[in-house]
Amino acid sequence: MAKIVKLLTRLKSNSFFQIIQRTLVILFPFALIGTFAQVLSTSFLSVGGFFGSIFKINAWLPHYQALRILFDDLSQLTLGMLTIAGAFEAAKYTAKYYQKDDQMAGLTAAICYGLIFFHRMKGNTVTIEMRYYDYHWLLVGIVVGYLVGRIFKRHGMDAQQQAPHHDLILNRAFGALKPIFVAVFWALILHAVFGLVRFYRVDSYVLNAIQNFTNQPSSFTFTMMSALLTTVLAWFGFAGPLAFSTKVVETEVWDNLSYALSHGSSWKIPHPYSASSLYHSFGTFGGTGVLLALVIAMIVASRNRNSREVSQWSLFPAIFNANVPMMFGIPVLLNPLYLVPFTLLPLFNMAVASLFIWLHVMPPVAYPVPSGTPGPLIPFIGTNGNVMALVIGAFIIVLDVLLYLPFIRLAENVDQAMLREGGRTNETA
Template sequence: MMNKFETFMSKYLTPIANKMDQNRYLSAIKKAMVAMTPILLIGSFCLIPEAIPNMIGPNNPISQWITTNLDIIYIPYNVGMALLSLYVTAVIAYHLGKHYKLDIPGVLCMAIIAFLMMGVDYGEDGGIKSTYLGPKGLFAAMFASIIAVELFRWCKKKNFTIKMPESVPDFVSRSFEMIPISVIIIGFFLIIRVVCVNVLNTLPPLVFTNLFAPLVGSMDNPFAVTFLQILRCLLFFCGIHPSVLSPITSPISTQFLAENIEMVKAGGEAIHFFAPGPESAFGNFTGTGVTFGLVFWCLLSKAKAMKQVGRISLIPALFGINEPILFGAPVVLNPIFAIPYVICGGIIGSIPYWMMYFGWLKCSTFTPPYVGVFLEGYLTNFDYMSLVANGIQLVLSILIWYPFFKIYENRELLAEKEKEEKQDIFSAEDQALLDDLHLDF
């Protein structure tokens, strides 16, 4: 039965995967997300130390040292993940410009300027705010980089450039060629910003976010929560951080939490299950989409690359961080992993919400600090059933990911074998014979 299932999935998913790899836009986005793996990994590890004082107590040398040096520990995060969209813009523009064989420095400059014109916000003191330069600006980053490169290519195709005599040095000539292109690209994105700010009364990145507002609606409903979990997984699968939805969902969940606390203080019971604590502890158990099953099987994989990804992803997964496995496996834009991640992952992430809805699990009255899996879930409601809920999620994740993992592992093993065969075209005896002939080509 399993072999038939794997054959069926390989027959229909592999062609889709190949077509997606050949699409220039999806390919550029995918390569950009994979290129962000070191930044995401370092940034994720920077968040782990904050949880240690909560686990071992604050009154010890280790916790005190961490608390004292948190500002230093967060520096890689602040210059890495906090500026993620800026880096994604540059990498997408690089790969797309390379595909079109355009001037890479010019393409990078135009794409970055285009994104900054859409995503930069200013504080009351006139300083630049990095709100939309991080994961929340990924929609705008993808849009800006792709449109900027396409405008760049269109200008070159239509010869909207300034031609200099051949006697002029190449670097000077290229600078003059960029002037009309710069005017067109900057003018285009300036118009977008002006329209969004003055007509829509919002920054461009929020326009993308607001498109999802009607889909979210009232979240005090298990069907809506399940849909939201699937939507988050779908966004992450496309390389877009689901935090873009937080401006819509956070006010609702915070209000529900406040009402739960008031109900308990009045001697009643909490009734709202959509709250910040469960979002992290249950909805994002081991990471958005409950990807621990994939981490587990990667650790046991025969493919060297996947085994290494599993090792790197294990500790972050225990703290609810799954960017290493999402971009390392990768899960992002990988059709083979679409079903277990987007659909099954979204459903598994919503199971504890259904348990709250039916009264099998207490609703949240507390948003715990970042203390890792299982303990975080317990602290949201101080109900031991939360451990059962997380246990169910863990087991289902391991079971569901197995057949899809095996399909991808077989592809990886085949690729490794082909690579080894290319490296070992000649046997040791053949190579020695060739050496003895002293052939000089």
């Protein structure tokens, strides 16, 4: 254990890793606000949402659709723009680490990232793909910001420590011209490359390849493989194959539902081990990575006050399977301390659920579930109220909490080791 702590401490002390961690944490408040807005829109203000359907929101709340649009806009302008903010913060922290002009570096990175994915198609039409600006592309934004910060390290002037003054600010602006020109030059190169990618539809071919990968008849083995790929990509911040719906998946969902409706139960549906029956029903309690269990474990057992506070704020969205606040606030995203449980616990949940389905203890999930349904209730509602599905879902989340505890202890030991190392460094200095 001591060797593992030492290795992780060394990794976490790396400057690039530190920049990633600081960038994610500083974006936490915006991720939290955006996620709250998303949950309210999806679960509470939608006619097809969990609480919206239970309380018949359209029957008594005037202008509920306008309210939903309002929260959707708030979500889009927070979660939907996190990558731009991530590029800004990563460049700022990088430049500050090397004692260069951090504000100019941050502004340059934000502009460069926007320039890369902004282009005109034939007919002089401006096309902006907003998917490149939301949190799923945050890793790319951080890398762009880090590289811009390194450009400022190489070509920029040292940071001005004097009090603000017109002449000093002007000198600062002129001192940043060279790294700005260099960064914008490379951003223009990438802008042209991205334009060619879009013109020749390379991105569409990649997306189709991912969809074709999932466009296969479901089986236990294939569903588990797809889930593993999905969780690994989610740890890097990207959407995995199970985030895409395909014709085969839609056909299997309808086959299962048709059988369940015609026979009055889902006990013998034709596709019991599909992604809908396993991954979306048991592998996403609190979102990808089963982060509802991490939230509960942090609140109950963490000795770190900041981690407990982040978890308390993240509990509400995690109940409704929104994991972005925990991904940023702890952070879990790109954090090697949580890689193993984040990627493997969903598979563990699916394996346990499959065992109980195979033993005929509970039926597989086949019925539709309202959007924004709390994770542990999805198996219960999706089996048309089977009590054993509710019990097994609760049993699985308890196991998940227990399995997250050792990793919380490991993370806290690494943090303590870093504090000791920092103390020794200060004493030596």
